[in-house]
Amino acid sequence: MREASTKALLERRGRSTDEIERHRLLEQAVELNADVARSIASRYRNRGVDLDDLEQAASLGLVGAAHRYRPELDVPFLGFAIPTIRGEVKRYFRDHAWMIRIPRRLQELQRLIATTAPQLKQELGRQPTSGEIANRLQVDVADVERASAAHGYFNLLSLDQPLDPAGDLRLLDLVPGNEDQTLLEFEQVSQLQPALDDLPSRERRILELRFVEGWSQAAIGADVGVSQMQISRILGRVLDDLRNRLLAA
Known part of the structure; x- marks a missing residue:
C-alpha cells in the first residue's frame, strides 16, 4: 500500500x-x-x-x-x-x-447568458448571435462578447459542488466511508475526477448545467433536446455509474 x-x-x-x-x-x-x-x-x-x-x-x-x-x-x-x-x-x-479574475458584473452576465441563450436557440432554431442575446438582455453587445470570451474562468465541475438545491449532498459525498477516512476518501476522490473527465460531452454538460449552473431539469432538457423525464433518468444513471466506479475501485 x-x-x-x-x-x-x-x-x-x-x-x-x-x-x-x-x-x-x-x-x-x-x-x-x-x-x-x-x-x-x-x-x-x-x-x-x-x-x-x-x-x-x-x-x-x-x-x-x-x-x-x-x-x-x-x-x-x-x-x-x-x-x-x-x-x-x-x-x-x-x-x-x-x-x-473577471469583474462581478461580467460573472453575473455570464449566468444570464447561460439562461437566455438556450431559450433564444429554441425560439430561433439556431444559435443566437451576440447582438440577439444583448437585445434580449438589454445590454451592450460588447459586454456580451466580453462575458462570453471570459466563459470558463472559475467554472469547474468541482467535487465540492452541491448535488441538490439544499446543498445537502456533494459529488464528494458519493465517496463511501471507511475506518481510514482520510486515505480512502482521497484515493477514491482522485478516481472520481478522471471518471468525470471520461463522461460523454452531453452527459458532462448535463451535470454541469444541473449542479454548477443550477438549471432545472426542464431547462436542461430544452437545451439538449430531450424531455425532463429523460434528463432525470440520465442524471440518475450517471450518478449511479460514478458511485459504482468508486465502489469497484
Whole structure:
C-alpha cells in the first residue's frame, strides 16, 4: 500500500545519516505520492491559472510535507500531507488568479447568458448571435462578447459542488466511508475526477448545467433536446455509474 511504503521510506530516511541516501529516500517517497499532488492541483484547473504551475505548487507542498513528517507520531502520511499540499495550491491560486479574475458584473452576465441563450436557440432554431442575446438582455453587445470570451474562468465541475438545491449532498459525498477516512476518501476522490473527465460531452454538460449552473431539469432538457423525464433518468444513471466506479475501485 502507498501509506505503508511511504512510511517505511521516511522511517529509513529518519534513521540514515548519509545525506545522499536521505535525499534518495525522500525523492522516492515524493514520487510515490506524486499523483496525489497532481490530483489536488487538478481540482483548480480551468480556473484561470496554468495547470503546470498548480502542479508545481502542489509538488512543493508534497516535498515540504515529506520533509516535516515524523513517522514515529503514527499519523497517516496522507492525512498529514493533503492539507499541506492543498494549502500550497490555494495559496498559489490566491496569489496569481487575481490577475485574470473577471469583474462581478461580467460573472453575473455570464449566468444570464447561460439562461437566455438556450431559450433564444429554441425560439430561433439556431444559435443566437451576440447582438440577439444583448437585445434580449438589454445590454451592450460588447459586454456580451466580453462575458462570453471570459466563459470558463472559475467554472469547474468541482467535487465540492452541491448535488441538490439544499446543498445537502456533494459529488464528494458519493465517496463511501471507511475506518481510514482520510486515505480512502482521497484515493477514491482522485478516481472520481478522471471518471468525470471520461463522461460523454452531453452527459458532462448535463451535470454541469444541473449542479454548477443550477438549471432545472426542464431547462436542461430544452437545451439538449430531450424531455425532463429523460434528463432525470440520465442524471440518475450517471450518478449511479460514478458511485459504482468508486465502489469497484
